[in-house]
Amino acid sequence: MTPPCIAVIDDEPAVRSGLSNLLRSEGYAVEGFASAEAFLQARAVPAVVLAIIDVKLTGMDGFALFAHLLRCPAPPPVIFISGHGDETMQNAALALGAVAFLRKPINIDTLLEHIQRVLSRGKPGG
Template sequence: MTHSLRIAIIDDEPSVRSGLSNLLLSEGYATLTFASAEAFLNDGHSQRLTALVIADIKLKGMSGAALFEKLQLSPCPPPVIFISGHDDETWQRFAGQPGAVAFLHKPIDIDVLLNHISRVLLRGETRP
């Protein structure tokens, strides 16, 4: 079953972007991939299609944390799953805030990621 909802994957590591995209495509999700937060923010069409964002905390240029803060300024921000290969206290600032779904360490536990995605998208925690 293919989902019409799109998941934006924002990571500056090409292997992470392609790996997550391939995984989610195999699960029936449509994906959009971006190498930077700026690329995502500059693509208004893709933002409108996005139901969920998976973003690395440590990106080159604008960080995933700064991206989250910018997204929260929009009328209906998409929920965000943070990922990181580093121990980073930044994510704790967002824990429990509306729109912050989870923080997952790389390598990502695929079952945990898919459970979060399913819960968010099925529960309707997406933009209208």
């Protein structure tokens, strides 16, 4: 079984690798996925302590993936990212229970603050 990690689900390779490299440089274990389907097929959910999900993915979109995750016994906290997000989308994401909704280009300090806050809770959702 893989150690607990942060999942980055984004279909843009540059964003996925950039975020993954940044988080690794901060000391986090990271696994990147090009699609919601790839993430689900990897059966990575139990090992993930936080998921960073792009709203607009090829195939299943980020909101559909989040809805799927919420049906899991212990869903990981989710931070949504989007290059196309607006206030309505942000409000919808937060109403569903997302930790945060960040617009691209992502403010790295804000992202890291959210990650630290979530992981310092000790357990997802607590």
